[in-house]
Amino acid sequence: MTIRPLILLPDPLLRQVSKPVERVDDNLRKFADDMVETMYDAPGIGLAAIQVGEPLRMLVLDVAEKDEPKNPQVFINPEILARSDERNLHEEGCLSIPDYYAEVERPAEVTVKYIGLDGKEHVVEANGILATCLQHEIDHLNGVLFIDYLSKLKRDIVVRKFKKLAKDRPPPARMAG
Ligand code: NI
Numbered sequence: 001m002t003i004r005p006l007i008l009l010p011d012p013l014l015r016q017v018s019k020p021v022e023r024v025d026d027n028l029r030k031f032a033d034d035m036v037e038t039m040y041d042a043p044g045i046g047l048a049a050i051q052v053g054e055p056l057r058m059l060v061l062d063v064a065e066k067d068e069p070k071n072p073q074v075f076i077n078p079e080i081l082a083r084s085d086e087r088n089l090h091e092e093g094c095l096s097i098p099d100y101y102a103e104v105e106r107p108a109e110v111t112v113k114y115i116g117l118d119g120k121e122h123v124v125e126a127n128g129i130l131a132t133c134l135q136h137e138i139d140h141l142n143g144v145l146f147i148d149y150l151s152k153l154k155r156d157i158v159v160r161k162f163k164k165l166a167k168d169r170p171p172p173a174r175m176a177g
Pocket of ligand 1: 137
């Protein structure tokens with residue numbers, strides 16, 4: 001398994017709409033392992049493929065409590081089929097926007113259809129942290145970030161801060177050949 005570098009705000013890749021996964025094969029399973037490893041290393045509870053630079057409609061998450069056994073889950077081509085009218089306020093953060101947290105209101109429950117690593121279609125009715133996490137990660141597949149739900153003023157402050165950080169950051173090492 002390989003820990004992959006995370007794409008950070010304001011990288012334009014984060015605004016790209018990801019493409020459906022066409023085939024669940026060994027390559028994809030290996031990539032899913034890398035994503036899970038990268039998520040645990042960060043550490044985070046969810047990660048979309050685009051956050052490691054792959055514009056694929058795929059996400060991993062693990063919303064198990066600290067005292068519970070690890071429970072990594074992989075969602076391929078996820079699609080929200082239904083959203084509850086009831087809404088929930090949750091503090092969210094994002095591995096692509098490190099050390100920034102804000103409360104976001106979203107539907108409290110969602111029904112999500114997805115393909116599993118078994119290549120089969122599944123449907124999950126999610127609530128609580130799983131519902132929030134799934135919606136946050138599915139947003140990534142559509143180029144949407146949780147800061148998009150904040151006021152323009154708050155969002156501008158965050159974006160400006162990360163633009164400045166990116167300028168101060170040395171460019172990533174590139175391998176030639
Ligand atoms: Ni995120």
